[in-house]
Amino acid sequence: MAQTSSVDPRVPLAIEGLSIVYGERRAVDALSLSVRPGEIYGLLGSNGAGKSSTIKAIVGLVRPAAGRVRVFGTDPWIDGLAAKARIGYVPETSLLYEALTPREFLEFVASVRGLPADAVSERLRTYAAAFRLDDEMEEPILTLSNGTRQKVLLLAALLHQPPLLVLDEPLHSLDPRSVRIVKELLARYVADGARGVLFSTHTMEVAQQLCGRVGILDHGVLRAEGSLAALRERSARGDASLEEVFLRLTEEEASVAEAVRSLERPADS
Amino acid sequence: MSWRSAVRLSGVAFQELSLQAIFAFRQGNLPPTGPADRLARKARVRVLQSKAIISAVLALLAVGGAVALRASPRIVASGIVPAGLPPGAFTAGVLTGLLSLDIAFLWWTGLQILPTFLASGVLPVLEPLPIDDRTLRRTAGLLYLRLFDLPAATVLVATPLFVGLAGGLWAGLAIVPGTIAAVVFALALALLTGRFFVRRVQGARGGGGSVVVRWAYLVLWVVPAFSMFAFVTAAPAFFRALTAIATSGPSLAGGLLFATFPFALAALPAVVAEGTAGFSFPDGGLVLLGAAAGYLALAGWAWVWTMGSVRSFGLAPPLVPAPARPARFRLASHGAAYAVLAKDLRIASRTPGYAFLLLLPVLDATVIGLFTLVFASGASAALALALGAVTTAALLATFFGPAFFAIEVNAYAYGRTLPLPDRSIVLGKLALVLALYVVAAGLVLGFTLVKVFAPTVFVAFVAAELPAVAAAGLFEFGVLFRRARRRGLPIVNLYAGAWTALLVSVPGLLLAGAPILLFHELSASSMALGLAGMGGLALVECAACAPIALGRGMR
Numbered sequence: 127m128a129q130t131s132s133v134d135p136r137v138p139l140a141i142e143g144l145s146i147v148y149g150e151r152r153a154v155d156a157l158s159l160s161v162r163p164g165e166i167y168g169l170l171g172s173n174g175a176g177k178s179s180t181i182k183a184i185v186g187l188v189r190p191a192a193g194r195v196r197v198f199g200t201d202p203w204i205d206g207l208a209a210k211a212r213i214g215y216v217p218e219t220s221l222l223y224e225a226l227t228p229r230e231f232l233e234f235v236a237s238v239r240g241l242p243a244d245a246v247s248e249r250l251r252t253y254a255a256a257f258r259l260d261d262e263m264e265e266p267i268l269t270l271s272n273g274t275r276q277k278v279l280l281l282a283a284l285l286h287q288p289p290l291l292v293l294d295e296p297l298h299s300l301d302p303r304s305v306r307i308v309k310e311l312l313a314r315y316v317a318d319g320a321r322g323v324l325f326s327t328h329t330m331e332v333a334q335q336l337c338g339r340v341g342i343l344d345h346g347v348l349r350a351e352g353s354l355a356a357l358r359e360r361s362a363r364g365d366a367s368l369e370e371v372f373l374r375l376t377e378e379e380a381s382v383a384e385a386v387r388s389l390e391r392p393a394d395s
Numbered sequence: 396m397s398w399r400s401a402v403r404l405s406g407v408a409f410q411e412l413s414l415q416a417i418f419a420f421r422q423g424n425l426p427p428t429g430p431a432d433r434l435a436r437k438a439r440v441r442v443l444q445s446k447a448i449i450s451a452v453l454a455l456l457a458v459g460g461a462v463a464l465r466a467s468p469r470i471v472a473s474g475i476v477p478a479g480l481p482p483g484a485f486t487a488g489v490l491t492g493l494l495s496l497d498i499a500f501l502w503w504t505g506l507q508i509l510p511t512f513l514a515s516g517v518l519p520v521l522e523p524l525p526i527d528d529r530t531l532r533r534t535a536g537l538l539y540l541r542l543f544d545l546p547a548a549t550v551l552v553a554t555p556l557f558v559g560l561a562g563g564l565w566a567g568l569a570i571v572p573g574t575i576a577a578v579v580f581a582l583a584l585a586l587l588t589g590r591f592f593v594r595r596v597q598g599a600r601g602g603g604g605s606v607v608v609r610w611a612y613l614v615l616w617v618v619p620a621f622s623m624f625a626f627v628t629a630a631p632a633f634f635r636a637l638t639a640i641a642t643s644g645p646s647l648a649g650g651l652l653f654a655t656f657p658f659a660l661a662a663l664p665a666v667v668a669e670g671t672a673g674f675s676f677p678d679g680g681l682v683l684l685g686a687a688a689g690y691l692a693l694a695g696w697a698w699v700w701t702m703g704s705v706r707s708f709g710l711a712p713p714l715v716p717a718p719a720r721p722a723r724f725r726l727a728s729h730g731a732a733y734a735v736l737a738k739d740l741r742i743a744s745r746t747p748g749y750a751f752l753l754l755l756p757v758l759d760a761t762v763i764g765l766f767t768l769v770f771a772s773g774a775s776a777a778l779a780l781a782l783g784a785v786t787t788a789a790l791l792a793t794f795f796g797p798a799f800f801a802i803e804v805n806a807y808a809y810g811r812t813l814p815l816p817d818r819s820i821v822l823g824k825l826a827l828v829l830a831l832y833v834v835a836a837g838l839v840l841g842f843t844l845v846k847v848f849a850p851t852v853f854v855a856f857v858a859a860e861l862p863a864v865a866a867a868g869l870f871e872f873g874v875l876f877r878r879a880r881r882r883g884l885p886i887v888n889l890y891a892g893a894w895t896a897l898l899v900s901v902p903g904l905l906l907a908g909a910p911i912l913l914f915h916e917l918s919a920s921s922m923a924l925g926l927a928g929m930g931g932l933a934l935v936e937c938a939a940c941a942p943i944a945l946g947r948g949m950r
Contacts (some may be wrong), residue, residue, distance in 0.1 A: 149430065186812060187808055206950065208814075210814040211814040213812070215812045217809065221809040223809075230741050232726060234737070238815045240728070246726055254724075
């Protein structure tokens with residue numbers, strides 16, 4: 127487990143001892159991890175494991191109860207503007223100004239980020255064409271499908287080419303074509319060796335294909351972290367898929383088997 | 396399933412609606428810490444507070460109507476209404492005004508909260524459940540009624556009660572049909588216009604031409620709110636016309652008046668007391684009773700239509716025009732404060748509840764400007780009217796400031812992830828308030844110059860008041876921003892934010908109004924002194940309020 131205490135400004139993301147508490151419930155407990163330059167880091171976990179809470183603490187939506195988050199050495203809870211300027215964020219739900227069109231929304235984001243109009247327009251046209259969004263740029267977001275909204279959020283996150291992308295289930299509403307494009311795009315995005323991507327997902331296949339390292343969160347605690355090979359070794363299953371590794375490390379194999387058996391039993395038995 | 400199921404389901408749905416209205420979870424806001432039942436209770440209490448404020452205004456209207464009826468001899472003697480106005484016609488006129496205001500206020504309330512009703516998504520959640528069509532329709536209808544329950548009950552109870560206290564038992568009973576019709580028509584109008592505007596305006600495409608169409612629709616949206624002001628403004632002319640009709644004997648105008656809503660129902664208490672003789676229009680009884688019966692039948696139909704239409708309204712998506720040919724789009728990039736201003740205007744252009752707040756001061760200024768142009772006799776009268784119009788614009792622009800803040804929290808959670816400084820948000824919204832004031836004042840100036848070419852005093856008055864408008868805006872936004880940041884509570888709509896809005900709006904009104912009061916005190920001796928005193932006080936206020944919105948604690 128990465129117990130880094132580094133505040134190296136070249137490290138895209140460093141989390142140390144992060145705890146998040148909602149009332150009586152501890153959603154994240156003493157979490158430490160880092161995203162290295164040039165790395166796509168996959169954050170895996172069941173529903174309610176603490177993935178989205180962790181991400182919300184990184185982007186400044188949830189104040190940590192303890193611990194620190196550093197984005198290229200900057201704490202988003204101390205110098206929020208500087209940290210947020212370096213992050214591109216895709217939330218798990220489509221948090222958009224629904225009364226705006228995608229063009230109006232992206233114009234707002236570009237203005238807030240102080241991006242030059244010509245360069246950003248050219249970049250946006252390229253992305254919009256790739257994701258086949260041209261037809262919907264002047265339709266109110268309210269009327270768009272979930273998948274299209276997700277694409278708009280991806281464009282908003284990529285608009286300023288941030289050195290850190292924080293993506294919370296970014297593929298869940300996308301069509302297969304767009305999923306493929308995003309996977310290719312992310313792989314190329316970190317190829318410069320300086321940028322980083324934190325990526326939360328339930329989809330083990332995607333994490334297996336895309337992520338250099340993964341962290342497995344379970345009930346707010348980081349159960350394991352490392353490359354797929356390292357995790358296979360740790361779970362003593364040399365040829366296992368990431369899904370099998372995940373279930374073993376979160377000690378869910380037995381409960382899955384029991385749940386399947388219970389479903390096979392007649393309801394009245 | 397039964398009515399009992401519908402009542403139970405609508406109660407659960409209303410709890411969800413209250414939660415969404417107060418905490419805006421669907422806009423990505425995170426729940427404040429604390430047990431779920433405490434959040435639910437807090438949401439219920441806040442919605443109830445807002446309903447109570449609206450109901451208090453409606454009760455005050457009823458009290459005002461009753462006071463006018465009791466004081467009718469003094470009012471006639473004072474010359475406020477023409478001396479020849481028969482008492483019966485006076486009663487009918489006052490109650491016509493009261494019912495009109497009730498309808499306008501309930502209609503306006505409905506338009507303000509309908510977008511939240513739709514955004515909460517409570518009806519689509521019920522739809523896939525194994526509930527029969529009739530129960531779903533009843534549940535939707537009851538849910539809609541719950542939005543209006545306390546205000547509507549206030550109209551139904553307070554109006555007959557106070558009219559009864561002023562005019563006797565039979566007068567109180569005779570106004571009951573009128574209040575029922577007023578409530579039913581207001582609910583139906585809110586749904587009918589809400590459905591039209593929400594579907595047409597929210598689904599409208601972006602781009603130049605579409606903006607004009609959207610704002611044209613939105614001007615119509617302001618009509619119910621504006622009718623509240625219009626009736627008060629037009630009351631003297633209405634009573635003059637009423638006197639002429641009531642004293643001229645049978646005429647086509649009299650027949651039309653008796654057949655007009657809400658006069659036909661508002662005249663019933665007077666007719667019960669003294670027959671139609673009080674109108675000097677002996678044959679009018681048949682017309683009046685026929686019209687009253689017709690309006691009650693129409694109200695019955697409107698009730699059935701409303702209760703049956705809420706479900707389809709809650710599920711209907713905005714109308715989306717056929718896709719346009721893709722244009723080669725280009726993003727314009729501006730400063731952060733300008734971006735906030737442009738975003739708010741764009742959101743308002745598809746959100747009738749917010750557009751209303753922007754259009755009201757401008758339309759008010761237009762009407763008063765036209766009034767000046769047509770009726771003001773002489774330069775001093777025109778100037779007085781013009782300064783009055785500017786005062787109204789200043790007060791309206793600052794009174795509704797909190798609502799501009801509300802637009803920010805439509806997607807508050809996403810906005811908080813952007814590197815958007817607090818001060819840029821405040822400055823963007825302050826620019827909106829100042830722009831409203833300047834546009835409204837400019838319109839008045841335009842009309843006034845046609846009548847009297849004396850712009851110096853007028854422009855000096857507008858300029859002297861400008862820092863006071865800024866002070867009110869800075870105070871309101873500063874307090875609201877700090878409060879929202881500290882408590883994580885968004886202010887999303889009339890019901891969610893009425894109490895908080897009131898909390899800052901009243902001091903805001905005082906800040907905007909104090910220099911004007913000083914002007915009136917000082918200008919009696921010297922216009923220059925009045926303007927100087929006004930400008931000086933406004934500047935002091937602005938300097939004092941700036942740190943609240945732009946000082947320490949704001950990033």
